[in-house]
Amino acid sequence: MTVSLADLTDRMLAAARRAGADAADAVAVDGTALSIDVRDGRLEQAERSEGVDIGLRVLMGRRQAVVSSSDARDATIETMAERAVAMAREAPEDPHAGLADPAQLARDTDSSRLEMYDPSPEPDPGALEEDARRVEAAARGVEGVTQVQGATAGYGHRRIHMAASNGFSGGYERSDRAISCVAVSGSGTGMERDWDGDSRIFQADLKNPEEIGRLAGERAVARQKPRRPRTGKYPVLFDERISSSLIGHLLAAANGAAIARGSSWLLGREGSQVLPSGLSLIEEPHRPRASGSRLFDGEGLPTAERAVVEDGVLTGWILDLATARKLGLTSTGNAARGTSAPPSPSVTNLRLTQGAASREDLIAQMGTGLLVTSMIGSTINPNTGDYSRGASGFWVEKGEILHPVNECTIAGNLRDMLMTLVPANDARTHLSRIVPSLLVDGLTLAGD
Structure with a gap:
């Protein structure tokens, strides 16, 4: 079940109020990152991470403190708020700290027109592995390339939401799709390396793996x-x-x-x-x-x-x-x-x-x-x-x-x-x- 980040930030602000904060703002981020590495035509490493991070800033007059956690349970949020308020009471006064005046806040928070997120399905790990194999093969195909040090394809998706006690609440999504390659020419003390890569929000905009691999290889050879x-x-x-x-x-x-x-x-x-x-x-x-x-x-x-x-x-x-x-x-x-x-x-x-x-x-x-x-x-x-x-x-x-x-x-x-x-x-x-x-x-x- 997808976590509501707006609900998470609201829960943090409510906890801050109960703990005695004069003002507060909160950030919640969740995301997925997937990375596939290939070496010598074989899968070398596959990594996937998922998680939620939360952060709370509280203000006691002009004193402030920030706490963060990767645990979004209610009990943890209550503890975070109490610790943040205790820290803020002991913090040095900063005459410039403080939230925005409500009149300053953004009213337009619908980021869909900025196209920061590709709604296409998350790529299958097999598709990422194939991209990594193709970029490595293209680099190896360049005359003079002696090895490929890294051939990687990856995907990331993040959701971000912010809210504050001054009334602001807004969030957005981001995604990225990337391919990169590090090629090596020569051997021993004569080894030279160079790279190429591409990262895009929309997978359809991504450069061809063969083009990336070829350019990485040509750059490495040119450095000999x-x-x-x-x-x-x-x-x-x-x-x-x-x-x-x-x-x-x-x-x-x-x-x-x-x-x-x-x-x-x-x-x-x-x-x-x-x-x-x-x-x-x-x-x-x-x-x-x-x-x-x-x-x-x-x-x-x-x-x-x-x-x-x-x-x-x-x-x-x-x-x-x-x-x-x-x-x-x-x-x-x-x-x-x-x-x-x-x-x-x-x-x-x-x-x-x-x-x-x-x-x-x-x-x-x-x-x-x-x-x-x-x-x-x-x-x-x-x-x-x-x-x-x-x-x-x-x-x-x-x-x-x-x-x-x-x-x-x-x-x-x-x-x-x-x-x-x-x-x-x-x-x-x-x-x-x-x-x-x-x-x-x-x-x-x-x-x-």
Whole structure:
């Protein structure tokens, strides 16, 4: 029998009232996850998980506490509420904690138009195994591939419901279907690996397993016999697979929590230019069939499309209620909420302005430099924007790819890097973050 998540959240709120809470909000999540791994044409691992998680936040004046559990029995909920209230009484006072005013709450909570859930039947484990076999066989069929390290197909389905003592109640469903493959070329110390994968809400949109396997294999083979690049300053082209990480650093610096702590290299830059003119970064929480879509945030406030950066200019911060109150501003409807922690600011779907040039055009334009296809490690100074990351990819000379590259470090400062961005036109539009390949000028490479 399917558990009513709305009933679960109502039971938690009632328990909080009985325990003496001044105010409370509750989250209930249930889900199913199924994953099938194949190796050497045989089933290697099959995992299935099902469960319900619940979380309760109580407020005693401006003191708050959060408790969570995977047990939804009445006795457990009563105990949770009593413990939460006892914890809140001992918690330090936070003048910015509190629920939304009822007038702020979202009225439209029917998320069906966002198409976040595929109503098709859950795939049979045998169908997932067949997808994993097909993706592995396709990768093995690429000349030069010596082994397939991972061939996986999976499915997930989640239901989420939130309710609060201020009158908010709303929920939605999400589903996803995924296939991925990690291929290896060479042997011994000459082994190189790469991957490809796809994840969609609707199974009908999923890429063909043969295409995924072939691309994973070709990428692994292309990485054979890498060299270290010359040390110096060069243009760097961040491939579309990893370019969103650059935008992620900008978003982290614009997050209200970092601004409220005073630990962001964007402090004092609101209303200033942070990207080249002509580039905008748009948040699109209502985009259909995108994994980050939502009509309301983790505090029940309505979401809306907005420009985080407009024509290169930073318009403001990414805020939930608490950070907005601390900064003397208004929430941007960006609260995210799990079952075990209070809300915090987070973005939904994003779209960066695409350029007119293809990735190949930018490779030709860069002359001599580095095309980065994967990154490891990260040293980002949140206060200064100093940037240093390990990278691998391909060396470019005279606008042509010459050979693979590994064991190098890219360094620069995010303020300068973001101001030189030149976008390609190759972003995949089904992703939550639509970010094309990005050319950045004048980065320091540490190699030979």
